[in-house]
Amino acid sequence: xxxxxxxxxxxxxxxxxxxxxxxxxxxxxxxxxxxxxxxxxxxxxxxxxxxxxxxxxxxxxxxxxxxxxxxxxxxxxxxxxxxxxxxxxxxxxxxxxxxxxxxxxxxxxxxxxxxxxxxxxxxxxxxxxxxxxxxxxxxxxxxxxxxxxxxxxxxxxxxxxxxxxxxxxx
Numbered sequence: 001x002x003x004x005x006x007x008x009x010x011x012x013x014x015x016x017x018x019x020x021x022x023x024x025x026x027x028x029x030x031x032x033x034x035x036x037x038x039x040x041x042x043x044x045x046x047x048x049x050x051x052x053x054x055x056x057x058x059x060x061x062x063x064x065x066x067x068x069x070x071x072x073x074x075x076x077x078x079x080x081x082x083x084x085x086x087x088x089x090x091x092x093x094x095x096x097x098x099x100x101x102x103x104x105x106x107x108x109x110x111x112x113x114x115x116x117x118x119x120x121x122x123x124x125x126x127x128x129x130x131x132x133x134x135x136x137x138x139x140x141x142x143x144x145x146x147x148x149x150x151x152x153x154x155x156x157x158x159x160x161x162x163x164x165x166x167x168x169x170x
Contacts, residue, residue, distance in 0.1 A: 047090055048083035058084065058098075058165035063158075064124065069108075071119035073127060081124065084165065085131035097136040097168035100124050105157035106144045117141030124163055138168070 050061040064081060065074040073081070088095050102121035104113040118141030125139045149156040 045086065045090070047087055050080060051083045051087045053087070053091060053094065053167070056167045056169070058087065058167070060084065060165075063161075064163045066120055066123075066161075069116065071116065071123040073123055081127050082131060085128050085133050088128070088133050088135060092135055095135055095167055096170055098138070099166040099168050100128075100137060100139045101164045101166060102139070102141045103146060103160060103162045103164070104144050105160040106147070106152075107157060110144060114141055114143035114145075117143045121163060136168075 052059050060080060062077075062080045064077045066072060066077075067074060088098065100121045102117035102119075102124070104117045106113070118139070121139035121141055125137045128137060144160070147156075147160045148162070149159055
């Protein structure tokens with residue numbers, strides 16, 4: 001009986017040993033991931049190189065392009081307009097009110113050109129609003145009444161088709 005008890009005790013302790021040995025060989029769970037670093041305030045972005053403030057207006061190194069005889073802004077102009085929005089948002093202390101003026105060339109009817117210039121200026125305002133510009137934005141159309149040049153050439157007509165950004169003094 002004593003032998004039987006000893007065998008049972010040994011058998012039971014072997015079971016327990018095997019269980020504890022099994023537990024000991026199971027790898028521990030991986031440590032929890034380190035918390036994400038706390039982001040500090042991002043350094044302010046620099047002003048874009050292709051848009052700048054000069055006196056009472058913004059100067060753009062490129063042109064805002066529209067579909068022919070339309071107020072649809074062409075995709076090639078999106079980056080430039082994004083830069084305009086960025087510059088305005090960086091300088092709300094200097095630019096609290098902006099007047100956006102559309103111009104056309106002299107091709108076609110003067111009344112049609114006036115309407116087209118107004119719609120194009122309004123499209124630029126809508127684009128800038130969509131990009132988060134919150135300063136006061138007015139728009140106007142000058143049609144063909146304020147040409148930069150008066151020759152009847154493709155180059156002159158292209159110069160006259162433009163959008164101006166005029167800073168309104170406080």
